[in-house]
Amino acid sequence: MRSRPSAGRLGSALVEQQESRPSVxxxxxxxxxxxxxxxxxxxxxxxxxEYQSTHGEFLGDVGFIWGPEGCTEEQYALLGESSQLxxxxxxxxxCGAAQCSRWLAARGARAIGLDLSHRQLQHxxxxxxxxxVAVPVVTGTATxxxxxxxxxxxxxxxxxxxxxVSDIERAIAETHRVLRPGGRFAFSITHPTRWMFPDxxxxxxxxxxxxxxxxxxxxxxxxxxxxxxxxxxxxxxxxWVSLLASGGFRIERLEEPEWxxxxxxxxGGWSHIRGKYTPGTAIFLATA
Ligand SMILES: C[S@@+](CC[C@H](N)C(=O)[O-])C[C@H]1O[C@@H](n2cnc3c(N)ncnc32)[C@H](O)[C@@H]1O
Numbered sequence: 001m002r003s004r005p006s007a008g009r010l011g012s013a014l015v016e017q018q019e020s021r022p023s024v025x026x027x028x029x030x031x032x033x034x035x036x037x038x039x040x041x042x043x044x045x046x047x048x049x050e051y052q053s054t055h056g057e058f059l060g061d062v063g064f065i066w067g068p069e070g071c072t073e074e075q076y077a078l079l080g081e082s083s084q085l086x087x088x089x090x091x092x093x094x095c096g097a098a099q100c101s102r103w104l105a106a107r108g109a110r111a112i113g114l115d116l117s118h119r120q121l122q123h124x125x126x127x128x129x130x131x132x133v134a135v136p137v138v139t140g141t142a143t144x145x146x147x148x149x150x151x152x153x154x155x156x157x158x159x160x161x162x163x164x165v166s167d168i169e170r171a172i173a174e175t176h177r178v179l180r181p182g183g184r185f186a187f188s189i190t191h192p193t194r195w196m197f198p199d200x201x202x203x204x205x206x207x208x209x210x211x212x213x214x215x216x217x218x219x220x221x222x223x224x225x226x227x228x229x230x231x232x233x234x235x236x237x238x239x240w241v242s243l244l245a246s247g248g249f250r251i252e253r254l255e256e257p258e259w260x261x262x263x264x265x266x267x268g269g270w271s272h273i274r275g276k277y278t279p280g281t282a283i284f285l286a287t288a
Contacts (some may be wrong), residue, residue: 024220024229030232031217033167037116037141039228040116041165044117052097052123058265061131064103066158067281068270071257077187078253078285079154085109088153091178093142093171093187094160098124101135113137114145116161142171144164147178148249157187159281163232166217172247179288186250186286191256192278194269195234201271206278214238240284249286257281 044051045135059065059286064073073079079090086108092101095113097120104111113135115121121137128134142161155247165171175185191283196208213236220230237254244251259275270280 004156012137012253017235022225023223025223026219027216027219028216031219031233032172033143033165035071035228036164036166036217036231036233037229038140041116042118043230044115044120044183046124048096048117051120055267056097056099056123056127056268059097059099060103060126061104061287062102062133063098064158066255066283067257068265068267069257069259069281070263070265071255071260071276071281072147076255076283078226078255079104079156079184079284082107089150090154090156091145091147092160093145093155093175094164095124095137096120096160097127098135098137100102100158101128101129102133103135105131105135111135112152114140116140121261137144140166143174145174145178149177149226150179150180152183154184156185159188159190159213162187163189163234166231166233168233169247172243172249176248178288183288184285184288185244186284187272188283190232190280190283192235192237192240193278194280197269197274197278199269201266201269202236203267205269205271205274209248215239237282242281244284244286249288251284251286253283253285255283255285257261257283 088109090104090109090111092111092113095101095115098113101111101113115126118139121139122138138146143166149250196210196212197205198209215234220234221226222229244263256279257271264272
C-alpha cells in the first residue's frame with residue numbers, strides 16, 4: 001500500500017494519474033536500506049513541487065501540523081509547552097520544506113531540518129525568504145545523522161523519514177545517539193492499522209483486504225526500467241513499542257488524532273469518510 005499523505009492514492013488507478021511520475025506497477029516485496037534510499041530520494045525530488053503546491057497552504061509556511069487530520073503541535077505540545085521551546089536544540093528528520101522547524105524557530109528554538117530530497121530543501125529556502133523565518137537545513141538520511149552525540153534536546157519527524165527507511169533499528173539508534181539524556185523523540189506515521197485497507201479515501205477504503213501482520217514493504221516498480229521507484233515500510237504498533245524500548249527509549253504518549261468535525265480536506269487516502277471510523281495517524285512521544 002502507498003500510504004504517504006501525498007497526492008493521494010493507493011492502487012494503480014491513481015498511480016497513473018500522476019503525470020510528473022513514471023508509470024509504475026505496485027508490488028509487495030523485500031527491499032533493503034540502500035534500495036529504499038535510492039528509490040525514495042529521486043522520487044521525492046520529482047514529487048516535491050507537486051507536494052508543496054498541493055499541501056503547502058494547509059501546512060502553513062510557519063506551521064506545525066502532525067498529519068492530514070490537521071492536528072498541531074500547538075494542541076499536543078509533544079516537544080514541550082510553547083513557552084519552553086526557546087533555546088532548545090531541535091532536529092527535524094524528513095523535514096520536507098521545514099514548515100514545522102520554522103514554527104519552532106519562530107518560538108525561539110534552534111531548529112534544524114534534514115531531508116533526503118534536495119528539491120524539498122530548495123522549497124525550504126524559498127519559504128525562508130518568503131516568510132522571513134529561516135531555518136538551516138541539510139541533505140541526509142535518517143540512518144546516518146551528520147551530528148555529534150548529545151547534540152539535541154529533541155528530535156522529531158512529521159510523516160518524515162521513518163516509514164521510508166528499511167533499517168529502522170539504525171534510524172532509532174542514530175536518533176538516540178544525537179539526543180541528550182532525557183531528550184524527546186516525537187514522530188507521526190501512517191497509523192499501522194491503515195495497512196489493512198486499500199489507500200482509498202472513499203467507503204471502498206474501509207474494507208480490510210490486507211493482513212495487518214504482513215510487513216512486506218509496499219513497492220512501486222518503474223514499468224520501463226524495472227527499477228524500484230518508491231518504497232514504504234510497515235511496522236505494527238507492537239513493532240514500534242519493541243523498537244523504541246530496545247533502542248533505549250521510554251514511551252510517554254501515543255496520540256491517535258480523531259478526525260475533526262467539519263474538516264473535509266482529502267489528503268491521499270485520508271478523508272472524513274474514513275476518519276470517522278479508523279485512525280489514520282499515530283504520533284509517538286518517547287524520551288531517551
Ligand atoms: C510526507 S513528506 C513529509 C515532509 C514534512 N515533514 C511535511 O510534513 O511536509 C516525507 C519526507 O521524508 C523525506 N524522506 C524520505 N526518506 C528519508 C530518509 N531516509 N531520510 C530523511 N528524509 C527522508 C522525503 O524526502 C520527504 O521530504
